[in-house]
Amino acid sequence: MAQLSEIIQWCDTTLKAHEFKDYAPNGLQIEGRHEVKKILCAVTASQSAIEAAISAGADLLLVHHGYFWKGEAYPITGMRGRRIKSLIQNDISLVGYHLPLDSHPTLGNNAAIADILELEKIEALDPTERNPIGNIGYLKNAMTPEAFKAYVSERLGFDALHLPAQKNTIQKVGFCTGGAQDYIAKAAALDCDAYISGEVSERTFYEAEELNVHYYACGHHATERYGVQRLAKAISEQFNIEYSYFELNNPI
Missing domain, CATH: 3.40.1390.30 (NIF3 (NGG1p interacting factor 3)-like)
Known part of the structure; x- marks a missing residue:
């Protein structure tokens, strides 16, 4: 078990997230449980990935493509609203790293x-x-x-x-x-x-x-399958917590 804040601080420092001008916020995007026992990682925070995190009993969903991209509409409605609602209702944190993970x-x-x-x-x-x-x-x-x-x-x-x-x-x-x-x-x-x-x-x-x-x-x-898996493994080794990878083979 590890504290969410400790994981985010370690990732931000390791990936030098503050040194990048990016298209979306890097790090914690949606806050869930403060204690993390299990991580599920995926390339993109799709509804399928969220449902996999729920099924796996994950406390944290770690992705390369998260939310709140520049140019997106502000209202949290429709598809994005359903995704965010699912995370919040299940108290799962969403953590995304884009350019720092490239x-x-x-x-x-x-x-x-x-x-x-x-x-x-x-x-x-x-x-x-x-x-x-x-x-x-x-x-x-x-x-x-x-x-x-x-x-x-x-x-x-x-x-x-x-x-x-x-x-x-x-x-x-x-x-x-x-x-x-x-x-x-x-x-x-x-x-x-x-x-x-x-x-x-x-x-x-x-x-x-x-x-x-x-x-x-x-x-x-x-x-881009590999960065989230490498990062999740590194977090697992650093904090002695479990992780798994969700693969939804996107042909694009």
Whole structure:
């Protein structure tokens, strides 16, 4: 058992949450029970994830995509109202970390992608960032674009969409999980052979060709499964409490 306040303080400090300008509040978003015995983590605070937390008897739902995003309407009604009502009625805390959980060098989504793809010599995709959101890594052995598509698809459990460029081999790879397709320009500026993100836009097809960087869309959900699991495990080890992961395989 641990105090909710202690968990939040530890996470905020570990992830350096105060150093990020983000699109939603990081940390505690909805306050539930002050004592935490069990955590359920999920990529997104969907109704299905909330119901899983209720069924599991969790005191805290830890997510990458929480609530109160910039530009959202203020009234707590409709779908969001039902979600928040379910959390409050069951006294479950909602804790979300967005960019800090992308960026963290060991617990983050990008760190996990580097490990899963066995990339080496990890660098910042944008060296000017204090806490880099994206990264660059190198394959041990160069691959053809087609072989790399098969490789990332198998490793990430997602049928990657490949937008081709002119390069015949891939070794230097830029990557940033989620909806960071527009960072392909940063990858091109650093002469990457390929760039990986989660989502893709119509314009990305032309950018891959004209910037000469192979683009691989590997799924927003699929590329961001890992940070919440790593963070939940770290919390579990730090405070000696139970955690589990809820997977709802979103094909996007």
